[in-house]
Amino acid sequence: MTLETLSVEFDAGICRVRFDRAEAGNTINAKMIDEISAVLQRCEEQTSPPITILVLEGAPDVFCAGGDFEATASSTEPDDPEPLYNLWLRLTQAPLITISVVKGRANAGGVGFVAASDIVLADEGATFGLSELLFGLFPACVLPFLIRRIGFQKAHYLTLMTRPITAEEALSCGLADALESPVETGLRQHLLRLRHLDKTAIGRYKNYMSETADILHQRKAPALDANRALFSDPKVRANISRYVNEMKLPWEK
Template identity: 45%
Template sequence: MGGLAPAGATVVTRRDGDVCYLQLHRPDAGNAINGALLAECGAVLRDCAAWARVVVIEGLPHVFCPGADLHEAAQSRPDRQAAARSAEALYGLWLRLKRGPFISIAHVRGKVSAGGVGFVAACDLVLCADDATFALPELLFGLMPACVLPFLIERVGSARAHAMILMTQAVSAPQAAAWGLADSTAADSANLLRMHLLRLRLLPRDAIARYKRYAASLDGGLEAARDKAVAANAELFSDPATHDKLARYAATGQFPWEVV
């Protein structure tokens, strides 16, 4: 597991002892999620299950993750089966972060929106820079964060999750910390991460794995919500009218209510 991404790769990984740093790395696409990124992240997390004590998910300095790659989605026709496969892969990846036998940390800098919030909410701990922002703008396009919602509710509660979805506005790092979406913020988030790792590396790997299995056994809500979330996501992303709105936004930057 090296520190450089080969040509075509969508992630950069680095191993430091029993800590895996997994950087989402699609600078040419603003770090948006596509099928390759999901597959590569999934492969890294499967490997980490055998040896990692901590997995740190990072983005680029100015954007963690904006959600789905709308430019890529606009190039294909609406397809419910394809949308379902994508949603299944996304939800499954987040379950790996949540249930894996390691401590997952989201190290957030810059903007996070849509599916990027799902990566954050799925992690055990969230550490962010003071200027990070979090937003769920899906309803503006007639969508909803169907796969994000179960993870977000578990992290911040129903009321906060619904407020984020309905308001569609960005939430600041201090507000995210107050709501429980972030665990800690700092101007120097890299140093914040280093301080946390000093403590977390003291925890035995077998104890982490046992604890996470036990915690999952107390509430299987995320597993129970999987089929509903995938179905809802597939229905929305395969709707032709919604697809046209997303394609227009990807091509022009104009929101659905703006006149052409």
């Protein structure tokens, strides 16, 4: 596979995907969404050997900083949020175990990848934040996945406060499943156990769990509508452009 935004390794039923836009804080753009979707398609279809585990990783200082504000500021039309929502939805349903390994900062859409993962392993230096309200936005597409993972009030508080939480706080609220230092040691321990699970069994189990907690399908249309309205608001787009061009938040002189 020829990839621009990712580096990918396949080994003995495990696919490791590393976000590879370090110059842009591993922010999400349309190309990254397409490439992760293509990798996921291969993981679902490969049979020899079957891929049963997909690991998502970032750089040591940033897992994923969210949407690409520079692309937003330079575009006259907002991006369609549905491909990203569909990708996260697919991660929750794919017949493989998805693991986010978080070092450094996970922000906004980066938290979306975390919340859509089956297992989240955090390094002791990891942070998790939703900064959207600072710009007049809110994380419409992230919230269904986050609520499903940590509950309404905790997601509500994280959204309102806009401040990053530590790995310890993420573990306490259920956003992270394990806190490891170094996190690679914890990943190895998890893989030793998880690699024995059968792909068909994983798929059946995840399908059952998806139907048990169906908030992701129920809230998809409202989430997409809200996202489109927010990113079409001239005031919001001006706030984003000012931040990109001047590194100033809306209230700063």
